[in-house]
Amino acid sequence: MSKSQRVTAADEVAILRLMNECRELGDDAMAWQQRLISGLQKLTGGMVAAVGPTPPLRGELGVLQEWVGQQLGGGWPSESLRRKWEALAADPMAMQAHPAVSAFWAMPEPSLSLTRREIVPDHVWDRSPFVNDLLRADGMDEGLVSRADVPVIGGGYVLTVVRAKGEQAFSRRAGAVVAALLRELEPHLGRGLFLTSQPNLHGLSPRLRQVLGCLLDGDSEKEAALRCRLHPTTVHEYVKHLYRHFGVSSRAELLAYFLRRYPRR
Known part of the structure; x- marks a missing residue:
């Protein structure tokens, strides 16, 4: 990896600061994940970001429907756009038409961090009806996704970020930054950082x-x-x-x- 593609000292400081802020909110699953989303957007220059647990990887696209139902997103330009894409995400047939999503979830490795260009080439992306008629029509384009296997929560955890249409594709450095963030998250998921399905301190008198x-x-x-x-x-x-x-x-x-x-x- 070239020097320009590496995680910098400033990136590491920003990641640790974000982790500390998330851990302070760790009892409230919604609050710390919303903070994670805003931090992920700032770290990568993304417009829309989504985070959340995923079922164990089974090497099949059926995991998509379970995955999207547990994602928490933020950064939508409008409420109507958010509702539209949440409905699309809940439709496994629609998401299988997304060239990068379908290719990413078909990969067998439990831990990955890839930019869109590392998942599908430009000629496939640029000719995709899903990309042109849906993503770009709604002002979005390039993406980056990172997942890790987290046995303590019985599955994995995924970070996804999308840039606005017209912005540059994510660099490998951006992918390395998101991978580094997820590595920092892993030891705390299901422990100091509670997920919605787990009993925690939130709500106790x-x-x-x-x-x-x-x-x-x-x-x-x-x-x-x-x-x-x-x-x-x-x-x-x-x-x-x-x-x-x-x-x-x-x-x-x-x-x-x-x-x-x-x-x-």
Whole structure:
């Protein structure tokens, strides 16, 4: 890779800053992924970006319908355009007509980061009815997609970004930057960065969070009651609520749950 195609020190700083901001919002799946989208747009100069989990790669296009249903997007020029493309994305037959998407999901490698030109050549792209009649007609064109296998979430995670019509194609450096961002994300997905399907701290009342903090500090229920100035019976009910919320049945399981997801706590 030539020097101009490498991730720069400034890129690395921007990626780490974005990661820190996402981790601060990690309990709220919607909030941290929206922040990730805006950061991805800024890092790459993209107009529209989408992020989200994907089912395990099965080497077939059937994964498309499951994948698009879990994506969170941002940067649409208008609400009507957003609704139009969400409807298109939900139609597996329509997405199979997208030359880059169909080629990308047919690739067997579980982890990839490729620009459109690395997926399909210009002559295929420029002659595609999907590209000309849909993408370019709506002011979009070049794309970049990166995916990684993340066993802890039972599948993978995908970053996609699209540039406005008339802008330059994504460079290999842009692909390297997005790949570096995804590598930083991987260890935290399903741990400090919660996904929508996982129970997390978001939605817990301040009192429940306070009692949870005591339990994670090693306090007994009686000690938690003293620290929180609550009746022991109330604390016991809070503990049962926390067990139900996180899908565990004991203090040991609760601690293990948080150690897996918050290893630096």
